[in-house]
Amino acid sequence: SQQGEEDPQALSIQEGENATMNCSYKTSINNLQWYRQNSGRGLVHLILIRSNEREKHSGRLRVTLDTSKKSSSLLITASRAADTASYFCATDQGGSEKLVFGKGMKLTVNP
């Protein structure tokens, strides 16, 4: 797998259900960021979790980070149709100036 690889690649759920997306990466990181992209639109920053943090919350979002497994998960609780979008994780490369993005995961929330 590549740096910042999301899993699953697509997820379809009903409104009100929870959605979990996973991200794996290969190199050591300083932090990991999650983004949302509505179709053909810009990247909206959701949350940043640092390498010394294990869990972070923001509204209906919960992010975990396991540096020993080089993985992160994004949980969206009580999903809404408006959550329909693609979700990306992005990692820094420890000293590099670039973010490395995964391919993204397409979430569809059906009303």
Added chain:
Amino acid sequence: EPEVTQTPSHQVTQMGQEVILRCVPISNHLYFYWYRQILGQKVEFLVSFYNNEISEKSEIFDDQFSVERPDGSNFTLKIRSTKLEDSAMYFCASTEQDLRTEAFFGQGTRLTVV
């Protein structure tokens, strides 16, 4: 809430022409970036810019590309002699203090080379 703004939202250009994509980063941010996303593909890093100079660039960012901060607010990406394969969404981003802080992205400029 402060945001990164990009203009234009969509640009169509003839192959071989030069284009300039414009960005206004968040005002107190010090680091600026350009990324691109070819349709259906990953978001790819192009270049980072700090203290009025390029701090890092990718293999994609060859002599065809250049960046400039012409004044205190704008950050531009120039693509010379555009090719069909330059068609993509181009995103500008900025961070307050390198990648230890959140990277905020603009809405993007969709470049179509015909």
